[in-house]
Amino acid sequence: MLTAKQSLRQFLRLLFADRLVGDEVVEIVFHRAATFGNEIKPNDNVTAFRTLNEMWREAHELDDYAPPFTNAALMQSLGEPPSKIQMSLLLHDVLGLGDKEIAEIIAPASNSVTELIVSGRVMHASRADGVVIIIEDEPVIASDLRSIVERLGGYVAGVAAKAEKAVSLIKKHKPDLVLADYNLIGEKTGVDVVAESRDVHDCPVIFVTGFPETVLEGKDIEPDVVIGKPYSHEGIAAAVSHCLSVERPGVRQ
Amino acid sequence: MTEAKEHREKRIQKLQIMVADSEIEEIDDWRFTNRAASRAAAIRQLIFLGMEYWSRHENEAAELIENGKID
Numbered sequence: 299m300l301t302a303k304q305s306l307r308q309f310l311r312l313l314f315a316d317r318l319v320g321d322e323v324v325e326i327v328f329h330r331a332a333t334f335g336n337e338i339k340p341n342d343n344v345t346a347f348r349t350l351n352e353m354w355r356e357a358h359e360l361d362d363y364a365p366p367f368t369n370a371a372l373m374q375s376l377g378e379p380p381s382k383i384q385m386s387l388l389l390h391d392v393l394g395l396g397d398k399e400i401a402e403i404i405a406p407a408s409n410s411v412t413e414l415i416v417s418g419r420v421m422h423a424s425r426a427d428g429v430v431i432i433i434e435d436e437p438v439i440a441s442d443l444r445s446i447v448e449r450l451g452g453y454v455a456g457v458a459a460k461a462e463k464a465v466s467l468i469k470k471h472k473p474d475l476v477l478a479d480y481n482l483i484g485e486k487t488g489v490d491v492v493a494e495s496r497d498v499h500d501c502p503v504i505f506v507t508g509f510p511e512t513v514l515e516g517k518d519i520e521p522d523v524v525i526g527k528p529y530s531h532e533g534i535a536a537a538v539s540h541c542l543s544v545e546r547p548g549v550r551q
Numbered sequence: 552m553t554e555a556k557e558h559r560e561k562r563i564q565k566l567q568i569m570v571a572d573s574e575i576e577e578i579d580d581w582r583f584t585n586r587a588a589s590r591a592a593a594i595r596q597l598i599f600l601g602m603e604y605w606s607r608h609e610n611e612a613a614e615l616i617e618n619g620k621i622d
Contacts, residue, residue: 318565322589325592329586329589366602367599369592372563376563432618439596443602548562
């Protein structure tokens with residue numbers, strides 16, 4: 299069971315397809331809650347996500363630029379807050395939150411959570427156009443992941459079971475997305491693969507792991523997107539489709 | 552909708568900076584003393600303060616740089 303902070307981290311890293319930006323926004327959310335005397339309890343997803351929504355909406359609705367270098371200025375530069383459809387879909391299909399909790403997070407909403415999720419799935423269906431590399435040492439799961447990606451419209455350029463092959467595939471194909479199992483055959487993990495290939499090619503990486511809490515602690519080495527095992531087809535589909543369509547933050551040297 | 556809102560910069564950029572371990576410690580100390588949300592938030596605030604100082608005390612700021620306090 300993830301804490302509210304870990305769930306928010308999982309959501310925001312996915313939303314931006316970027317660990318660094320996601321984790322930064324998490325810190326701002328928790329800081330804001332603490333500043334307003336509204337401490338977020340470890341299992342209180344509703345307060346955590348509502349604080350995010352409130353903060354983002356406020357920054358976005360300002361008529362002028364927020365003062366430079368403030369947290370509000372950073373929130374403005376993130377663009378518009380996610381829609382209720384997008385939020386419901388990701389919270390339900392990827393994070394596994396229940397309808398009741400989601401309804402409290404997105405309230406007020408004129409549609410039911412179920413309706414919003416269905417709309418989100420329809421929007422995502424067959425819209426994941428991009429090159430994907432799969433890193434998975436279990437053939438049945440690799441084949442399953444491949445079929446999910448292909449059904450969405452993605453092209454799987456290669457499947458690797460070991461870290462070394464994964465690195466060479468990423469360097470060769472420069473994929474739009476990597477879908478990786480955290481634990482691989484051999485000594486290296488999926489994180490090692492990403493660390494080795496990132497200098498040559500930086501793209502979003504979705505990690506599928508049975509222990510999501512261990513890679514949602516806020517450390518530098520952690521992945522952009524985390525999906526818990528056992529995964530659902532809807533969860534992988536929503537995450538893949540989202541990551542292939544999102545505009546990631548740029549890096550200035 | 553104002554012009555600023557209409558044309559607002561929508562992109563966030565990551566900026567890489569290199570500092571020594573001891574300098575990170577100084578930033579972290581400043582962060583905790585001033586209750587910044589994160590290390591990055593502390594650095595943003597310090598940039599803001601530096602720019603404010605420059606705009607209010609340009610001569611003194613230039614002197615600090617010339618004297619090698621900042622290079």
